[in-house]
Amino acid sequence: MKTFFKIVIISLSIIVSPSMAFGNTDKQEQTDRVIVEITDLEGKKDIKSITWQEFESMKQSKSSFSISATASTVEIIEPDYIRSIDLVNAASQELSNWATERIGIPNLKSQIPLTSNNITVAIIDSGVDYTHPLLENRMVSGYDFVDNDTDPMDEHYHGTHVAGIVAESTNENIKIMPVRALDEEGNGYDSNIAKGIYYAVDHGASVINMSFQGANYSTFLANAINYALDHDVLLVASSGNDSSNTDNYYPASERDIIVVSATNKYDNLASFSNTGNSIDLAAPGVEILSSIPGSKYGVASGTSMAAPFVSGIVAMLKIDNPTSTSEELELILKTHVDDRGALYWDPLYGEGIVNVSSFKHVNLIQKALNSTGYVSLPSYGNVRLDKEWTINFDRSIVDKSTVEVNLYAVDQVIPVQVSFNSNPKQLIVKGLDLYKPNSNYLLDIKVKNGKRYLMEFKTES
Template identity: 35%
Template structure:
């Protein structure tokens, strides 16, 4: 089939795409066999335009392929076609590079340092689906495993944007003398590069990232990005991860919307995170609704950046990484907790917002209260 031999591409110029999901596992297996989607790739290949999404029994392919005469129409009626929409990382424009480091205000605010005598996140595996990470950064050098690059399979998931490095620093930076300390400095980051240098990916890239995290038994997954469109395929992947014991932490978005938050944070099987500022108020940029599970520091957050530097950034992305780090601290002392138990502990132990007007509003993250609440499980 000619469309299977299209040039390899990345998210920035693949064009319109779709996800074809199969209800019948035999149909899916037969499709893979007849379409030869599992052909060998050379070491120099980027990821091909046709991707197997085994976690949800689907494939991602270009719109032209679906509409072409070469597509196996015999399976129509047993499949669902869904737009493979673009997704963007959830951060506001970059702040300034900074020289002051140490323990950032957000890490202090959630009382992570008070917990370090008992837990530092040791041996907890954290998947970060993002733009990759700066493997040479001195603050992260001892906190990283190889992970995976979904855009260039044979390459390290090296960060060419900065967002993933910033997120990873807040979670697990460990360079007290010359750099900064993250929430869970002895947890281990497994970077999953699904986003290109513009901070853009397709839903199918995210699904592949979730699949990798499930297969490699991550304890918690940070997803600091969002989209406005509901995707059944992404929901299916999130549900499968949840049932497999892998909890996903997701950002609510930065549009300042009230009564609405981004996907995948909007799914019940994730932890939806909003941002607060240093004045203990909900940040103006945060999307918020009754679906927010927890608020955490997300305004003017200093963390690691490319080429060993540090940068101040704001966004629900930054808030999400604080929550992921806190979960790593929790799982280090309570390794058997299920996703449902973790979510309940985080919500029930939240500290009421000082300036929250609605009585049922989600509270803010507090590590000490969280760990204490987990003792009764």
Template identity: 55%
Template structure:
């Protein structure tokens, strides 16, 4: 009778146990930096589901190793790491931030043609106070992946501040999608952030702004970012606030996305800003005034404040060029910068500090290229910054005034140096100063009483 009872109890136990591979635990019994793991559950029909569960549910002290042919199998993918934001002060009164003028968004907004199109920026953060009078006209439906409901109200303040920067920096047809993936303490699991990315992409967002960081690389989060990029959704992230190398943080170390460092009122890199090889561009991140919950405003510091300036400008570029790829938008963004630090790209400022104060809807390049009375020559890309052009002719000219040559970029004519060699039927053309990196140029050639030519080229 006793032997029979043992078999029955053991049989019941086996029917409740799944197969769990080992996972490394710290001395406290938790995975490093988190108390949850991301697992893939496969049922007996072969259907797979990815979930986040507490680590103590997948590795009890004693685990039976049994066949999973008749039961669900759980495969541990990775720890469910936690991303976080930093804290800052608040103030009750709204005043226009210095950073708006530094970035030049008021000028850009004045040059954006009004139309019926909309661009959606998803703010994956602590949620947003969508009732705030500064924001509510710009809000669209979002989601709360912390509480798993459709009410992404901000129980912190960070996400509301980030959203306010985008709202102030953009025209009325840039909409904000609030996605709550970080809790009231400013911390959030990768699993919820990844869900937020998928939700944003699947519900029409063109840009995802993520102003948070974590120490560990996350394959799960990287796959979600790849999903966004595959759908032509731009991902903008802050570099982090620990005066460290972005290589030590994620997603700041991800080179496939736009990573933003922070500058101060003197155009210096903020003392707290992370920098490194992944930095693409910089923007103001010190004493930036924006909205916080409860009809209040705050002057906050952080690379979290720099990233939404880039997201906002990118959204307006998309409004103007809705068929552009995210690579084209990124390239255009990097032309509207003030180059600081060493010439061209550097690991502090990236390509430079974002500045769209010279933005105009119709550039000389655009209008010239569309002219029907010009002959368009083949375009060139990856042109060296010190390139000299040689213009060859099929006849000898006695007077170099017969040939008129001009060089343009965006809305400006660039000073050039011409070196005629008319006896050999050619003219050498070079700018007085080197070209800017990642910039479109137009070379215009007019022959007196003859043809007119245009050649477009882009620098490295």
């Protein structure tokens, strides 16, 4: 695919000037591990990350390591490259919330109402301090692939800073999934990052934020990214901080994800930001205030800070357009930009600096009615608040996947239960929550390889 409010300091607030290494490509080119495919005597294959020393010992003696005791063959897939956080030193000691105001976050949050629907953004990073006051009510379960346990607590601070940007850019029904794949120094193996992507997809994330960089292309990591894309999950990556071309970095060179460069408060490209043909959008990434571990706040700079603004915004767009695909959401996102640099797309800003200050909330009922190619069914009034609908078809329904049923209120998708009864030509549809009185709803019925039907109804007072 190419193409804060002001922070409320709940407790102690400090500013940090990070001293972490940021995208050291020499280190990334050196790795002490390798990804191998192990085939046992029965032909079963397994993918593992092992040290080079283990690999050499396995070649010499299959019984030297428990990992190889039943192995028939061991083949190298590729080195287990190391990716690092996209972070540079913060130059300012000034508390500032300029970024959220600049890109219209207050308007976005006011336009999209809180609903019972949740969207999850996975943060694949150094973990998240899930006890932070800004974040504790936003969290869903995650995983630590560094220590291989269920406690993805941040042992650096980068992931907590990134998660805070997502939180400040969104309403409370945007949830955050902490996936720890980078260690206490901000470095992580491709094998753990890939596991994190698979985990996020399989556990319901709609958006994945990847604020890290690496100098080597990885087929193993690319396969994980493709898995997410195949499951209609939108991935957002930082472009990198070496003032270089994204063609030399991964995943920043990936054309099928959203790659974000960084700007400062004057709309100039950040001096450190990577650029290139893979850039989709730009977002603020200089002197960004956000959460850090220990119930504190700090300022940091980097394309790592730019990406989560986009991740948060696209998650909000997903709430507002729940049936839209990732490709459709990206197109919507790219209509909300301020064009900078060359006219239209350019390799510095992409389509432009994201700006949702003019965003208007979608009326889901009206959006469906404004579409084409559907059949209107008779409308109903004075409908009971516990009404369940019986849908009659002219042929037997093999299974529920034959028919897609959505129920819309003006500003949200209502979860429904679809069930069979004794008549194979009927489906029973029931909202999982009571309808609101004197409110408009729309039943949207799509038959696989058939027609689409829309039915409006209004509930009793």
